[in-house]
Amino acid sequence: MAEPPVVIWKHEVERWLRYKELIPRLEEALGKFSSRDSAEVIQPVRTTLVLQKHNGFMGLMPTYMEKDAVLCTKFVCFYKREDGSTLPSTQATVVLLDPEYGNVKAVMDGDIITRMRTAAASAISARLLMRPDAEVLTILGTGNQALSHYDVFTEMFSFKEVRVWSRTTEGVERFRHSVSGPVMPYVSVEEAVRGADVIVTVTRCTEPVLFGQWVKPGAHVAAVGACRPDWRELDDVLMKEAVVYTDSREGAMTESGDVILSGADIFAELGEVINGTKPAYREKTTVFKSLGMGVEDAVSAKLIFDQWKVNANKS
Numbered sequence: 526m527a528e529p530p531v532v533i534w535k536h537e538v539e540r541w542l543r544y545k546e547l548i549p550r551l552e553e554a555l556g557k558f559s560s561r562d563s564a565e566v567i568q569p570v571r572t573t574l575v576l577q578k579h580n581g582f583m584g585l586m587p588t589y590m591e592k593d594a595v596l597c598t599k600f601v602c603f604y605k606r607e608d609g610s611t612l613p614s615t616q617a618t619v620v621l622l623d624p625e626y627g628n629v630k631a632v633m634d635g636d637i638i639t640r641m642r643t644a645a646a647s648a649i650s651a652r653l654l655m656r657p658d659a660e661v662l663t664i665l666g667t668g669n670q671a672l673s674h675y676d677v678f679t680e681m682f683s684f685k686e687v688r689v690w691s692r693t694t695e696g697v698e699r700f701r702h703s704v705s706g707p708v709m710p711y712v713s714v715e716e717a718v719r720g721a722d723v724i725v726t727v728t729r730c731t732e733p734v735l736f737g738q739w740v741k742p743g744a745h746v747a748a749v750g751a752c753r754p755d756w757r758e759l760d761d762v763l764m765k766e767a768v769v770y771t772d773s774r775e776g777a778m779t780e781s782g783d784v785i786l787s788g789a790d791i792f793a794e795l796g797e798v799i800n801g802t803k804p805a806y807r808e809k810t811t812v813f814k815s816l817g818m819g820v821e822d823a824v825s826a827k828l829i830f831d832q833w834k835v836n837a838n839k840s
């Protein structure tokens with residue numbers, strides 16, 4: 526008989542999820558996804574339900590990895606919050622199942638998973654696509670994703686300067702006090718991004734905030750926000766001048782306003798670069814358009830559950 530499901534709370538997810546273990550597994554999973562081998566990964570584009578009354582969306586993100594025996598889904602609600610709202614902009618829960626029996630093995634907090642696997646995917650994009658001599662990192666936005674991106678980018682790389690931009694001085698001050706290392710605060714996007722080698726956009730913007738004319742040729746942009754077909758973070762100039770990479774072509778063609786409305790071509794998925802089937806144009810200006818994928822949640826959930834189980838059996 527199947528065991529009852531366990532609940533893995535936020536503090537335990539924080540304890541068991543580490544970039545050091547997550548990044549190699551994520552890289553492998555992105556490669557498997559892009560191989561389009563159904564025995565490796567089946568992951569449809571997420572189903573999104575509009576929560577009109579609350580100005581939000583619920584995404585359902587199922588994934589099946591047959592060879593790895595992982596069956597998982599995430600429920601994520603995300604909102605277009607008004608300025609000054611104290612409600613969270615993203616809330617997620619991850620459910621891990623036994624693919625043979627179909628029973629739920631674990632229900633876990635999905636917020637930390639979403640923050641860490643998204644930042645880890647951006648860091649993988651930077652490792653593959655930024656110039657090897659990159660010195661300056663700029664983060665646009667100062668919310669939860671900005672913090673996780675700061676953590677993983679400073680853990681993985683040695684930037685000489687990290688800049689952060691928010692629309693308000695309070696936003697940058699809060700960010701400065703939340704991170705463990707140095708950061709240069711900016712209240713002008715243009716000044717924050719001029720001369721930057723790597724730019725991370727992690728805002729809730731629905732109109733472009735980053736303009737191609739400000740971006741240094743050869744820079745790498747990891748564009749994480751604007752996950753609706755009519756939302757933008759990047760302007761047409763940047764989208765058309767850059768070589769555009771995504772996590773999933775189908776996801777980007779369905780959900781990314783930056784891709785759909787600019788008419789830019791998608792050159793490759795990150796997984797294709799990992800698999801060696803598409804080149805990484807480090808010397809050119811590159812955009813990684815991230816939408817987020819169920820397979821990223823699935824590998825994170827397996828990692829957490831496996832570690833949780835080993836440690837639960839010890840006590």
Ligand SMILES: NC(=O)C1=CN([C@@H]2O[C@H](COP(=O)(O)OP(=O)(O)OC[C@H]3O[C@@H](n4cnc5c(N)ncnc54)[C@H](O)[C@@H]3O)[C@@H](O)[C@H]2O)C=CC1
Pocket residue numbers: 603613614615639643666667668669670671691692696727728729730731734748749750751752815816817818
């Ligand atoms: N690609 C992916 O896998 C994922 C994408 N996201 C997206 O990433 C973005 C950031 O997420 P969180 O950090 O969790 O959100 P958050 O609410 O914690 O932070 C959002 C930041 O954007 C700023 N902001 C809000 N409206 C703005 C505007 N009109 N112009 C400029 N800045 C604005 C806020 O001041 C804040 O600094 C969201 O768009 C979210 O939907 C979130 C999770 C995964």
Ligand SMILES: O=C(O)C1=NCCCC1
Pocket residue numbers: 601603615639752816817818
């Ligand atoms: O992949 C995710 O998780 C999300 N993607 C876009 C919006 C919020 C959550």
